[in-house]
Amino acid sequence: xxxxxxxxxxxxxxANGGGSGPSWLLPLRRxxxxxxxxxxxxxxxxxxxxxxxxAPIAEGTFRALPGGPARSVRxxxxxxxxxxxxxxxxxxxxxxxxxxxxxxxSGAARPTGVTVTDxxxxxxxxxxxxxxxVGKVADYQRTAFTALNTAFMHDGxxxxxAPDVALETPIHLVFVSTPEAAGSASHxxxxxxxxxxxxATVIESYVSLGGATGYxxxxxxxxxxxxGATLAHLKLxxxxxxxxxxxxxxxxxxxxxxxxxxxxxxxGELARTNVYTLLAGxxxxxxxxxxxxxxxxQHVDQQTRIEHASPNTFSREVYKGxxxxxxHGVFNGQVFVRPEAQKTDGKQENNNLLLxxxxxxxxxxxxxxxxxxxxxxxxxxxxxxxxxxxxxxxxRGIGAERARKLLTYAFAAGVIEAVGVPEVRAELEALTLRxxxxxxxxxxx
Amino acid sequence: xxxxxxxxxxxxxxxxFITDIDxxxxxxxxxxxxxxxxxxxxxxxxxxLEWRLKAYRRWTTMREPHWGNVRYEPISYxxxxxxxxxxxxxxxxxxxxxxxxxxxxxxxLGIPLKEQQLLAGVAVDAVFDSVSVGTTxxxxxxxxxxxxxxxxxxxxxxxxxxxxxxxxxVPYSDNFYASLNSAVFSDGSFVYVPxxxxxxxxxxTYFRINAENTGQFERTLIIAxxxxxxxxxxxxxxxxRSTHQLHAAVVELIAHESxxxxxxxVQNWYAGxxxxxxxxxxxxxxxxxxxxxNSKISWTQVETGSAITWKYPSVILQGDxxxxxxxxxxxxxxxxxxxxxxKMLHLGxxxxxxxxxxxxxxxxxxxxxxxxxxxxxxxAGARNYTQCDSMLIGNRCGAHTFPYIEVGNDxxxxxHEASTSKIGEDQIFYLQQRGISxxxxxxxxxxxxxxxxxxxxxxxFALEAQQLLGITLEGSVG
Numbered sequence: 071x072x073x074x075x076x077x078x079x080x081x082x083x084x085a086n087g088g089g090s091g092p093s094w095l096l097p098l099r100r101x102x103x104x105x106x107x108x109x110x111x112x113x114x115x116x117x118x119x120x121x122x123x124x125a126p127i128a129e130g131t132f133r134a135l136p137g138g139p140a141r142s143v144r145x146x147x148x149x150x151x152x153x154x155x156x157x158x159x160x161x162x163x164x165x166x167x168x169x170x171x172x173x174x175x176s177g178a179a180r181p182t183g184v185t186v187t188d189x190x191x192x193x194x195x196x197x198x199x200x201x202x203x204v205g206k207v208a209d210y211q212r213t214a215f216t217a218l219n220t221a222f223m224h225d226g227x228x229x230x231x232a233p234d235v236a237l238e239t240p241i242h243l244v245f246v247s248t249p250e251a252a253g254s255a256s257h258x259x260x261x262x263x264x265x266x267x268x269x270a271t272v273i274e275s276y277v278s279l280g281g282a283t284g285y286x287x288x289x290x291x292x293x294x295x296x297x298g299a300t301l302a303h304l305k306l307x308x309x310x311x312x313x314x315x316x317x318x319x320x321x322x323x324x325x326x327x328x329x330x331x332x333x334x335x336x337x338g339e340l341a342r343t344n345v346y347t348l349l350a351g352x353x354x355x356x357x358x359x360x361x362x363x364x365x366x367x368q369h370v371d372q373q374t375r376i377e378h379a380s381p382n383t384f385s386r387e388v389y390k391g392x393x394x395x396x397x398h399g400v401f402n403g404q405v406f407v408r409p410e411a412q413k414t415d416g417k418q419e420n421n422n423l424l425l426x427x428x429x430x431x432x433x434x435x436x437x438x439x440x441x442x443x444x445x446x447x448x449x450x451x452x453x454x455x456x457x458x459x460x461x462x463x464x465x466r467g468i469g470a471e472r473a474r475k476l477l478t479y480a481f482a483a484g485v486i487e488a489v490g491v492p493e494v495r496a497e498l499e500a501l502t503l504r505x506x507x508x509x510x511x512x513x514x515x
Numbered sequence: 516x517x518x519x520x521x522x523x524x525x526x527x528x529x530x531x532f533i534t535d536i537d538x539x540x541x542x543x544x545x546x547x548x549x550x551x552x553x554x555x556x557x558x559x560x561x562x563x564l565e566w567r568l569k570a571y572r573r574w575t576t577m578r579e580p581h582w583g584n585v586r587y588e589p590i591s592y593x594x595x596x597x598x599x600x601x602x603x604x605x606x607x608x609x610x611x612x613x614x615x616x617x618x619x620x621x622x623x624l625g626i627p628l629k630e631q632q633l634l635a636g637v638a639v640d641a642v643f644d645s646v647s648v649g650t651t652x653x654x655x656x657x658x659x660x661x662x663x664x665x666x667x668x669x670x671x672x673x674x675x676x677x678x679x680x681x682x683x684x685v686p687y688s689d690n691f692y693a694s695l696n697s698a699v700f701s702d703g704s705f706v707y708v709p710x711x712x713x714x715x716x717x718x719x720t721y722f723r724i725n726a727e728n729t730g731q732f733e734r735t736l737i738i739a740x741x742x743x744x745x746x747x748x749x750x751x752x753x754x755x756r757s758t759h760q761l762h763a764a765v766v767e768l769i770a771h772e773s774x775x776x777x778x779x780x781v782q783n784w785y786a787g788x789x790x791x792x793x794x795x796x797x798x799x800x801x802x803x804x805x806x807x808x809n810s811k812i813s814w815t816q817v818e819t820g821s822a823i824t825w826k827y828p829s830v831i832l833q834g835d836x837x838x839x840x841x842x843x844x845x846x847x848x849x850x851x852x853x854x855x856x857x858k859m860l861h862l863g864x865x866x867x868x869x870x871x872x873x874x875x876x877x878x879x880x881x882x883x884x885x886x887x888x889x890x891x892x893x894x895a896g897a898r899n900y901t902q903c904d905s906m907l908i909g910n911r912c913g914a915h916t917f918p919y920i921e922v923g924n925d926x927x928x929x930x931h932e933a934s935t936s937k938i939g940e941d942q943i944f945y946l947q948q949r950g951i952s953x954x955x956x957x958x959x960x961x962x963x964x965x966x967x968x969x970x971x972x973x974x975x976f977a978l979e980a981q982q983l984l985g986i987t988l989e990g991s992v993g
Contacts, residue, residue: 117582121921409910424925427892435931437916442907443937452890452922452929 073110077103079133080221088222092197102210102220109214121400121432122371126340127314132255132286143167143250145279150174153244153277155493161186162242163227168256168287170225183232184270186241189259192228199230203261207292208320209346215316219290223259226289229272233265233296240271240304240491247278247313251285258289262303266296266324271491273304276315276337283312291319295327297351302330302490309337311366318344325351325380332489334498335362335370342371349376349383349411359488360389361498363505364397364429371400378411378441387418390485392478392506396428405446407439414441418448423455423481455481478506540599545592547571550698553598557667557702560674563681570687570697577691583854584883584915585823587759590796595761597699597732652716660709661745663718666734669705676707680738684767684804684831692763692825693800696732700765703733708743708774717973719748735766739774741807746777748976759787759822764799772807772834777815779972781980784820789878791850794822801828805837808863813840815971817980818853827885829858832866832894839868842968846984847880847912856886856903856917861894861927872903873965876912877988883915890927897927905935906964908988958985 080088080103088099111128112119143166150164163186164174170188180186185196192200210217227243245258262272276287287309295301301321309315315338321329333343347356356376364370376385391399405416422431435448455477463473482502489495541552550571554564579590656663662673669677687697704720720735739745762784768776778801787794797820803812814828830839841857859868874882882905890897905914916933938960946956962969962981969977 120919412910422922424922424927427925429925430921430923432922433920435916435918435933437905437914437933437935439905439907439915439935440913442910442912444907445934445936447932447934448916449933450918450920450929450931452920452927454925454928 106217183235185230226259231268264299267298271302278310293321355384393429416446574694700734768803770810797821824853861897
């Protein structure tokens with residue numbers, strides 16, 4: 071998927087399929103691919119990619135073109151049932167290999183003022199809202215993968231909430247990859263527009279089926295939060311451990327709005343999650359939580375950027391990582407305070423637990439502050455389990471192995487508690503328990 | 516609040532005078548010839564010239580680094596003068612033969628060259644523009660076997676030691692400025708402490724840039740042999756000039772088994788005027804190597820001067836159980852910019868490092884902490900604690916933190932914390948209502964903020980540092 075190949079692919083794409091849609095779309099795609107051609111794939115010299123080499127993606131041969139075997143896959147409801155948190159009643163869109171699958175998606179009735187629709191339909195039916203926001207929030211000028219997604223975006227979702235609408239149940243987007251996806255790239259795009267004082271929860275699940283390998287997901291989600299809006303965004307990335315994933319959430323926040331983000335990353339051979347938000351309106355805030363559990367040869371990178379651009383904005387951030395095997399974890403958290411963002415209150419924390427001698431973590435919490443009346447702190451730790459705590463548990467008759475597992479679980483549980491959706495929280499707890507505590511310990515707890 | 520802090524911050528740079536002294540300077544510009552001329556003027560052996568030339572050739576292939584969080588107009592390396600020495604009747608028989616004008620300069624700076632005027636227990640090596648003009652207390656140190664002289668002298672009198680250690684911590688190919696320094700370095704201090712010897716006094720060097728358009732490229736090499744201890748102080752000033760002056764120094768420290776090197780700097784190069792005109796570009800490579808087991812290297816720095824500071828005193832923790840420390844106070848005011856921090860590279864087992872960094876930004880200054888803590892796969896039981904705090908005074912300054920933490924060993928324990936906040940108005944208010952003037956209140960708060968670093972400085976320097984801080988910040992609370 072070298073850059074020149076991509077440029078040729080773009081011409082093919084523009085000629086068949088990419089050219090459809092509203093009239094402003096193709097120029098936007100062109101601007102994005104031109105920008106990508108100028109930027110190229112990021113190298114470790116790029117400060118944002120200092121610890122992550124994207125060579126496996128850049129040198130891979132992922133086809134972005136529509137069609138091919140990946141398209142003809144037919145899944146049944148039973149196939150995706152494991153990813154539904156046993157809540158068939160949620161509004162749910164299912165994408166198979168980056169393509170919207172109407173049959174698998176739930177046709178649950180949308181409450182008044184709520185639009186949840188696939189992108190292909192949205193291009194036709196609601197081009198105005200797309201024109202207003204697509205490419206305006208997600209920054210393709212500076213970010214190569216966002217540029218790539220903007221050039222090739224084909225499917226995804228539009229979620230729109232009218233002012234003052236409060237949606238109680240989550241909206242669930244499921245992106246499934248199957249073995250047929252091997253060798254292909256899917257550039258899915260989601261736009262979330264929350265009107266003033268609207269409230270909603272959006273869950274994005276990135277999963278794989280039947281031992282899918284060798285595919286590349288390049289997802290971009292743009293979120294626009296109106297004044298006083300609250301958006302809870304959960305990203306659950308459990309892609310195949312033989313797959314590549316780059317996912318970006320980029321938000322623009324109005325006055326007194328609140329973004330609550332949770333990013334879980336356990337999949338991917340090479341995976342990257344970006345969470346970027348601009349606190350544009352006075353009094354707005356962001357609460358970002360993250361958990362990454364790595365093993366084997368995985369390389370998983372999390373990047374967050376919170377830009378305080380108005381007075382009285384706040385941010386709270388806690389990311390935790392557990393690294394086993396010879397995995398390589400990266401955390402890069404940026405808090406940027408513009409001169410006008412007086413009275414900013416920012417707290418950031420990153421804790422990492424190394425379970426194996428071969429695991430490696432690179433963490434870079436960053437503060438860039440241009441206003442004086444602020445209160446910002448960050449902390450980062452790397453270590454293994456507390457010997458004293460282990461000793462204490464052993465002295466209480468808990469075996470060494472089990473004590474280790476329980477403490478590891480407890481480390482992760484601190485972040486899982488922050489998940490606001492009970493079904494997701496329960497599943498993440500069960501998952502971590504299974505992974506670190508084993509069935510025996512789970513039964514005992 | 517404004518007037519008092521403004522007064523505090525805007526106090527004049529009192530070391531800005533120019534000494535009118537005849538100098539033996541070479542023509543401006545840089546080429547292989549320049550390197551040869553410098554080497555010839557210093558009567559250097561062939562191997563050193565070769566080394567300089569290798570460095571020069573490497574430098575011509577390198578590009579000036581721009582990753583630092585600092586902005587400045589391009590530097591023209593061809594208008595700099597790479598060698599300038601006060602004209603004297605060489606060689607000097609004793610310090611009394613030093614040009615009286617030069618002596619006067621050092622007296623004004625408070626650096627008495629005459630031994631009888633010395634602060635008890637400080638041996639001084641003074642470097643004026645490019646050459647060392649005198650080292651005090653040599654005989655007393657020599658009795659213990661301690662060599663303390665200018666690097667130029669060391670090249671002539673102890674060539675084996677210099678040849679063995681020069682470039683062993685900072686190779687000539689290390690980075691753009693280190694390569695430039697390796698090619699054209701003029702003078703600097705050399706210290707060798709033999710096995711088991713404890714330096715009986717603080718060793719000190721005072722650097723002074725005088726001539727216009729002259730770059731100062733000093734190079735310091737300090738070696739503590741097995742079980743030795745040495746504490747070294749460095750101070751710097753420069754006259755006020757409206758153009759920028761380049762200072763690209765290299766400092767190499769080597770601590771053998773169970774040895775300790777303590778290196779303290781009070782950097783007060785001319786910072787430029789309130790509009791950001793003039794001032795020193797301070798691009799320095801400082802690195803120590805804990806080569807032996809149980810060795811220790813400790814850096815303490817108080818950075819108050821320079822228009823631009825780009826400096827990362829580092830420690831390579833190679834020996835098992837070795838210890839690295841970095842204590843720093845960096846103050847920027849007006850248009851000063853500092854990008855400074857440290858690197859702690861844990862390679863040996865049970866190595867420990869502590870980083871305490873305090874940044875103070877005032878005026879339109881920008882202060883960045885950039886640090887790297889690396890724990891290699893073999894550094895079992897490595898331990899690091901990092902604390903960096905920033906204080907902001909005024910709403911046009913900036914404070915930035917860029918810590919890189921890279922851990923490749925599960926037995927390592929690494930902790931980093933950082934905070935940024937405004938100088939506490941409630942604290943100022945409290946002190947004022949106890950009858951303390953605003954100016955003193957600010958001084959007290961700033962001194963308290965920096966206490967953890969100042970307590971690491973030798974006594975005389977701690978007082979100087981505190982005063983300097985007061986001068987730099989004068990008038991900054993607004």
